[in-house]
Amino acid sequence: MLILRFLARRILLSLPILLGITLLAFIISHLVPSDPIVANLGQRAMSDPTIVAAFRSEWGLDKPLPEQYLSYVGNLLQGNLGKSIKSRRPVIEDLKAFLPATIELALSSILLGILVGVTFGILSAVSRNSWLDHLVRIFSLIGVSVPVFWLALILLFVFYSRLGIVAGPGRLDPSMTAPPLVTGLITVDAILAGQWDVLKNALSHLILPSLVLGSYTTGLIARVTRSSMLDVLGLDYIRAARAKGLSQRAVVMKHALRNAMVPIVTVIGFSLANLLAGTVLTERIFAWQGIGSYAFLASTSLDFQAIMGVSLLIALVFIATNLVVDLLYFALDPRMRTS
């Protein structure tokens, strides 16, 4: 019951934030001197007043701003995200088409971040001040200092262009046909259809963008894991566990890690939401048709219905991951359940 009440409260509290996001996106995309007409109509069409007038009335741009915003919110309450000026399709359809590619990329990046980051964070904390610890610290600092586009260019140059051991931009080779659409995640769909050569090709396309997108996250997770483990390893009950003769492995993996999990889970949740938003550069370079590419097109053409749609989607994911993280606290820390 406690959890249900907690959930209800959190969901209610997030509603005004979501509304605020639409308002902020609306205000910014209508800032002077910008004009969606300039961004979307060609030079020739611009000089023809009838075309401009038709464009304005088609997209409701001839109405006063408050009215435009209210009609957007009215539609939103009915689950209608409006239509994209750029793609001329309902925004919700666009999001459905672009989201799976990003989910696939973000999940494989976070998986990489968790595997590498947590492992090295633990190793680093256990052998504090050893050469391994220093190496992990330096690598995690490099991980948060490398511009993603640069890392992408270097990896593409070395592993795709020169060595030719992985596939280049895009999600599949042009010669491949995508598996029947079930989840939209090509790897999963390929497994479901039993098309192993497609799976192999999709994985080969996935590896570089996941490395690039995951580099920052991996560094972050390693750093948080290290400092959280250091906190816990210094506590008395760990000394007691060692004193009763438990192996190093049992002390670290069973006793320490579990209590060090709360900050680690927090940073993983936070990173997952950030990956969705941070995927713009990676997707642009790897010609990945996902939410990041869509957000870039929407922003640069001031396609405000699309901007609001994609921002709302990411904010929703953000709020949802925060909720999941809070629920995990309940599972990880029994004290939370009683208080």
Next chain:
Amino acid sequence: MATFSLSRFLRRNPLARLGVIILLAWIVLSAAAPIVSRFDPKKQNISSRLSAPSATWIFGSDQLGRDVATRVLYGGRISLPAGILVVVVAGLIGTTVGSLSGFLGGWFDEIVMRITEVFLAFPTIILSMTIAAALGPNLINAVIAMIVVWWPQYARLVRGQVLSVKNREFVEASYALGTPRLRVLVRTILPNCIAPVIVMATSDLGAAILVFSGLSFLGLGPDPSIPEWGRMAADGLQFFDQWWMAAFPGLAICTVALGFNFVGDGIRDALDPRTR
């Protein structure tokens, strides 16, 4: 917080020392760029376009025959001030808004905090891309876009600090002496809130430079004639086999960000002994 001694801090933190050296080197080299290099960063020389690195062109030349090494040096004159400007202005705005919010409380605090929540929930890259696109892509607008995105986290941090300090005894003592309210905030409360802001700002400098070059890479920064690292890397993407066009500007961003992160990490270690 113990008194902060710069020389002791640098002696005890080899990484921070390395960071300071890297940053000083960049500041000196980019400031002295016209002396260090005999090339003009904007002068085109089509006959020697896309030359590989050699004794004349140590980092090679780009698609218009401009010297990449020279442009990388001049690039420091754009990226470093831009990153610092973003963090300083966003830090000042955030500190002002956050401290007033925590100090005054009431409806003002409510409104300000709801606004910051919206900003913090808005995906930052989309927000800054949209602002830069709406204002028109150029250097100043990219900086403005980043400031708009960056201030709320400082506002929230400072507000929390002010709330934890404002009812302490030494603040009440200050009121008892008859000091005007605003003066208490500025002279008594704020000095006790500033340490975490400095920690956050130093670590943010590296991130600010990365984001700025990212916006520029996407074409939302300074115009192409200006030597800017992100933009140069984007140009290099079109000339994939001329790897030097993107590699060196990227390396420049990387070293500067690393320098800031080394220093930021050292400062955090010094102020927060738990992570040592």
